[in-house]
Amino acid sequence: MDQKSILMICYEYEGFHSKQTTALVKRPRYIAEYFASIGYHVTVIFSANLNVSEEKEIGRGILRLEGIQFKFKPVLENRFLQKFRTIYYAYYKGDFSSAWAKKAQNRLEEKKIKYHSIISFYTPRGPLYLGYLLAKQKPIPLVFDFQDPIYEGYQSEAGRKPLNHFYRKISKINPQITCVSQEWAEELRQFFNKVSHIPHAIENRISLEDQTDKHKLVIFYYGSIDFNFQNVGALLVFLSWAITHVPKLEIEFKFAGNEDTYLELEGRLSVLVPVKYLGWLDKEQLMKEISTTDILCLLSWEVSERKGIPSKFYEYCRFDKPILILGEDAGGFEREFGKEFAKKYIDLKWSKEIKGKEDIISRLFTPTPSFLEDYKVQSVGNQFETILNL
Numbered sequence: 001m002d003q004k005s006i007l008m009i010c011y012e013y014e015g016f017h018s019k020q021t022t023a024l025v026k027r028p029r030y031i032a033e034y035f036a037s038i039g040y041h042v043t044v045i046f047s048a049n050l051n052v053s054e055e056k057e058i059g060r061g062i063l064r065l066e067g068i069q070f071k072f073k074p075v076l077e078n079r080f081l082q083k084f085r086t087i088y089y090a091y092y093k094g095d096f097s098s099a100w101a102k103k104a105q106n107r108l109e110e111k112k113i114k115y116h117s118i119i120s121f122y123t124p125r126g127p128l129y130l131g132y133l134l135a136k137q138k139p140i141p142l143v144f145d146f147q148d149p150i151y152e153g154y155q156s157e158a159g160r161k162p163l164n165h166f167y168r169k170i171s172k173i174n175p176q177i178t179c180v181s182q183e184w185a186e187e188l189r190q191f192f193n194k195v196s197h198i199p200h201a202i203e204n205r206i207s208l209e210d211q212t213d214k215h216k217l218v219i220f221y222y223g224s225i226d227f228n229f230q231n232v233g234a235l236l237v238f239l240s241w242a243i244t245h246v247p248k249l250e251i252e253f254k255f256a257g258n259e260d261t262y263l264e265l266e267g268r269l270s271v272l273v274p275v276k277y278l279g280w281l282d283k284e285q286l287m288k289e290i291s292t293t294d295i296l297c298l299l300s301w302e303v304s305e306r307k308g309i310p311s312k313f314y315e316y317c318r319f320d321k322p323i324l325i326l327g328e329d330a331g332g333f334e335r336e337f338g339k340e341f342a343k344k345y346i347d348l349k350w351s352k353e354i355k356g357k358e359d360i361i362s363r364l365f366t367p368t369p370s371f372l373e374d375y376k377v378q379s380v381g382n383q384f385e386t387i388l389n390l
Contacts (some may be wrong), residue, residue, distance in 0.1 A: 004061075005133070006042040006388075009104070009127040012096055013046035016067050021169060023146050024311045027180075028121045030203055032256055034381035042115050044102045047097075053056035053111075066107055068251050070100040079304075090154065090162035094125025101130035108134075117141040117388050118286070119297075121337035123148045132170040141388045145177040148310065150187045155228075167191040172183070176387050180334050181308030197388055199336065200314035201380040202372050203322055207320055209293040216266075217249050217357050219324065220293040222256035222281065223312050225265065230299035230310075234326035239272045240348045242360070253297075254289060256281045291318055294361060300346060302326040308332045317372065322364035341365075 010028035028044065036042045037059030045066045052067025069374040073096060076082040103124075107113075115390050117140055120131030128144055150167070154160050168191060177188050177195040188195045225232070242251060248374060253269060255262050256278040266275040278289060289295070295315045301308060309332040316323050324335070325346050334342040345365040354360055 004039060005115045005117075006035055006043070007044060007108075007113070007118045008044045008121070009101075009118065009130050010044065010121040011044045011100065011126055013065065013067070014045055016048040016052060016065075017072060018045065021278045024123075025202070026315070027145070027147060029279060030377050030385060031119070031381060032063055033058055034377050035384075036063040038381075044117060044176045045107065045130075046325060047100050064113075066104075066111070066113070068100060068107055070103060072096050086159075087162050090159070090164050094129050094163070094166050095153065097126030098125040098129045101126040101128075104130055105133060115140070117143075117370070119143045119145055119384065119388075121145045121147065123152050128170060131175070131208060131255050135173045135175070142173065142175040143384065144170075144177050144192075145173045146177065146184060146188065148190075149184055149199075149308070160168055175295060178384070178387065181332055182313070183308050183332055184332075185292065196383070198380055198383045198387075199375060200311055201377040202314050202317045202375040203377055204318070204366070205320065205372065206287070208287060210292050211291045213292075215250060215291075216252055217253065217292050217295070217296045217360065218252045219297050220254045220256075220289060221265075221297040221299075222278075222286065222289075223315075224257060225299060227264060229301050231267065231302045231327040232299065235297065235299065236268065236272065237325070238326060238350070239269065242287070243272060245350070246356060246360070250275065250325050254278060256286070256289065261371070270349060286324070290321065293321060294357065295324045295364065296321050298323055300325055301330045302327045309336055314375065317367040317375070320366070322361050322366045341366050354357075 008031070014029040014144060020351070023367050032042050032044050039060040041062045043064040043066060045068065047070045048067030049069065050064055051069045054278065055062060055064045063387055103262050118134060120127040120143070122128050122144060131142055131144060143144045151160050151163060154163055171191045175192065177192045178198045179188060179195065179258045180198065180200050185195045185197060239251065240251050242249065253273050254276045255265055257280065262275065262277045266277070269275050278352060281289065296319065298310060298313055298316060302312060313323070327347055329342050329346045333346055348363060
């Protein structure tokens with residue numbers, strides 16, 4: 001067997017589990033493709049709607065995909081039993097996705113898949129649990145890659161206590177820890193010794209034919225919104241200002257994503273502008289919608305419990321479109337890009353001097369080639385190579 005073999009464990013792999021196209025879902029895919037392209041034999045095991053087993057050559061290496069059909073257990077009607085089940089899983093296995101992890105382990109054993117290092121992508125915690133089980137059997141280089149805060153889904157102190165036991169347990173195998181946000185490193189160091197920051201990569205720039213309407217300002221938001229941490233009120237303030245001070249400008253707001261999120265958003269915004277709902281979009285549909293879009297809308301994390309940068313920012317940077325960043329920065333943007341960036345582009349104060357669509361767009365952040373250079377896939381892949389000591 002080729003000694004250059006890596007096992008990558010994730011719950012979602014782009015294109016197989018859902019229609020999500022955010023950086024959170026893309027990260028396992030572009031890292032797997034990077035390692036395959038430079039000569040590694042990469043196996044990715046993940047959750048899927050149907051069982052998947054396929055293999056293809058990429059560059060000088062091989063990428064093998066193993067998808068395990070899995071669905072979360074339904075919520076129990078008895079609230080006490082549901083709470084007990086949640087605490088049990090948090091204490092021993094991280095969360096409910098550990099049931100998938102056991103199926104994934106069986107697939108690896110049945111197919112006798114070999115590997116010499118592991119990268120487990122979080123969230124959810126099933127990939128961490130599986131990485132722990134495998135590395136416990138035989139000590140090999142292991143990375144836990146955190147793409148969300150360590151206590152994601154557990155906001156209360158009572159809910160976090162069982163998780164603390166889980167993290168202490170998996171820390172005993174001494175894994176390397178990477179996280180996409182520098183702000184999360186402090187919490188991670190409560191349990192893990194070796195913590196590094198590796199940001200999301202920005203993949204190759206996508207140039208689309210401009211099909212925008214010069215008489216209309218089209219704003220597009222796609223993906224999820226956490227109404228506890230992201231301030232939709234900041235979007236209301238911007239829309240209210242635009243309607244008042246640029247009255248001749250027609251504004252259209254488009255949303256793609258979960259229907260429940262749309263209904264919540266529509267209930268708040270419809271007093272100002274109609275919200276066009278697009279559902280979940282595949283790649284082709286997404287490109288078409290972005291080509292008719294003037295501004296990509298982003299809501300920053302506003303509270304101290306969530307100081308990172310929304311992963312959607314890195315996805316937006318692939319497109320040659322200005323990004324409207326709304327809401328106060330809890331620290332993530334300033335820490336990653338500096339005070340000047342935060343001052344210039346976060347939660348802008350709009351003045352009466354703005355006369356039209358072009359004036360609005362000119363004040364927004366549009367990624368430059370020099371900005372994109374620091375976040376190339378190759379740069380992120382090199383950092384993983386270094387940490388794994390490959």
